[in-house]
Amino acid sequence: MFRLSNNLIGVLNLLTFLLSVPVLGGGVWLATRGGGSGTECERFLTVPLIVLGAFLMLVSLAGLVGACCRASLLLWLYLVAMFLLILLLFAFTLFAFLVTNKGAGEAVSNRGFKEYRLGDYSHWLQKRVDNSKNWAKIRSCLQDSKICERLQQGNETFDQFIRDNLSPIQSGCCKPPTECDFTYVSPTVWTVNSTTLTSTNNTDCSAWNNDPSTLCYGCQSCKAGVLANIKKDWKKVAIINIVVLVFLIMVYSVGCCAFRNIRRDNAYGYGGWKGRYP
Structure with a gap:
């Protein structure tokens, strides 16, 4: 037996x-x-x-x-x-x-969401998302997930929007950084403040575009939002x-x-x- x-x-x-x-x-x-x-x-x-x-x-x-x-x-x-x-x-x-x-979102006054900066995360993770080939694949996944399109479906006023508890990816990729001081039209449409563009050192402000296929997918804040999400998922894993x-x-x-x-x-x-x- x-x-x-x-x-x-x-x-x-x-x-x-x-x-x-x-x-x-x-x-x-x-x-x-x-x-x-x-x-x-x-x-x-x-x-x-x-x-x-x-x-x-x-x-x-x-x-x-x-x-x-x-x-x-x-x-x-x-x-x-x-x-x-x-x-x-x-x-x-x-x-x-x-x-x-390492790495955590930064709380913003009178906002229900946090802002994310790429430099706050480990150098190894930063190099992975800064690689153009890697980011092209990640960006494709973000666009396929339609995470920003779902945010766009809400018909919210600015006061309602800033109280939203946005995910790290929504905060980093679907809207411009708060520092840019753009004028709110809808969650994914903002009027660019030309004064801010010339006075700020934040390159994400000039990278923002209202085109749904662009938004802030090329921003450092978007990469940081992805890393914040990865950090949370990796901890669970x-x-x-x-x-x-x-x-x-x-x-x-x-x-x-x-x-x-x-x-x-x-x-x-x-x-x-x-x-x-x-």
């Missing part, structure tokens, strides 16, 4: 394999949808989905076959992959806490990763027990050297 650890590894990897199917299928669907003419954002998300789905599928198959068929080599490869995954997840979790340690790490370590321990059991079974029950030489 199979030992409990073998059965448990088999069940866990069967569930992982079933999970990998929609992940890989989603990546392939994004890559092939519309004859490959998807947006830059979709192409940006495609590769990680396909890689993650393929990795989960291969690792789960190795663990499943290794545990159920007593294939010690496959189970050994599975354990090596699991060990590397645990190391990578631990390194990413530590890295996420370090790079998101890091906490989830800690839970996942504990789970993976438990699965890895069970896998080690299954590997040991298979080697014993092969040695004593299936013609191993110990079975032939008493």
